[in-house]
Amino acid sequence: MDVDDEALAELEVLVGFDDDLAGEATRIRGLLTGIHPALEHAIGPRISHPAVLEILSRCGGPAGITKAGRRKLTAIAKVHAPRMGERLVKAIMTALGEQTVTVPGTAAADTVLPRLADSLKTVLQQRKQVAEQVEGILDAHPLAGVLTSMPGIGIRTAARILLEVGDASHFASSGHLAAYAGIAPVTRSSGSSIKDEHPARTGNRQLKRAFFLAAFASLSHPASRTYYDRKRAEGKKHNAALICLARRRCDVLYAMLRNGTHYRHPEPAPTAA
Structure with missing residues (x-):
């Protein structure tokens, strides 16, 4: 086994462990979806944020959060999210008001969710440690710089x-x-009408996720945002536009990997005289 193969073998073990750790967050989101979908919609996408985890850890589920009240929630949130604390609490309170029915299992969630939140805190710390090891191995690989030169592609x-x-x-x-x-x-x-584009149901799921995450992360890059906005202007929904962006980036990434070349930022269009 040469050095590159050995590095990839070590990388596979670490990335596989990292994937397993990432799955911990889905336990909390799954529980919230079952008892209070509106609350999950409000905090699910931010489930790993320290402010969200601290609220769940100290207040529990929907019943405990409601009991805590806006003032206490804001005090907790602002410590961990000075800028978005009030907006987060507003979203939580709005979500709590959208569901008037108490679903069986809600009371138990007040006991379980703090433990899950504390567990996720530990998991996130472990992920940081794993990420450092992954970065160390990745840096030694000749293609690491090629990959990370492309906007939106991080260590993971x-x-x-x-x-x-x-x-x-x-x-x-x-x-x-x-x-x-x-x-x-x-x-x-359907018949003669074309409805929409969607991702193929087949394919390598882990690779698909990596491409999608990278495409989404690249939206802060002007070239990616311009292409995405153009697809939205054509009438495509968010996911369909991201599919197109991920596919376009795949062409570029393929050429980069085959040639061993770094990403080249597109030249700005010439302005009219």
Whole structure:
């Protein structure tokens, strides 16, 4: 086994462990979805934020959070989220007011959720430690700089792409890579009408997730945002526009990996005289 193969073997163990840790957050979201969907919708996407975890840890589930009240929630949230604390609490209070029925299991959630929140805090700390080890191994790989030079690709997504794709030499074209990842858009049609594009149900799930996360993260980059906005202007929904962006980026990434070249930012369009 050469040095690169040994590094990839170590990377696979660490990234696999990291994936398992990431699954812990879904336990909390799953529990909230079952007892209070509106609350899950409000805090689920931010479930790993320290302010959200502290509220769950100290107040529990929907009943405990309601009992705590706006003032206490705001005091907790502002310590961990000075800028978004009030907005977070407003979203929580609005969500609590949307459900008037108490679902069986709500009381038990006040006991279980603080423990799950504390467990997730520990998991997130472990993920930091794993990420440091992943970064150390990744830095030594010759393609690491190639991957991370592309906007939106961080340490975790780079590690996953490297494990699943390597130097892309096993793929005849970027189209083959897109199909393998399951990001080649599939058009839904009914008779003569074309309804929409959606992700293929097949493909490598972990790689698909990496491509999607990278595409979403790249929206702060002007070229990606321009392309995404153009697709939205064409009438595509958010997910469909992201599919198109991920697919476009796949073409670029494939060429980068095959040639061993870093990402080149597009030249700005010339302005009219």
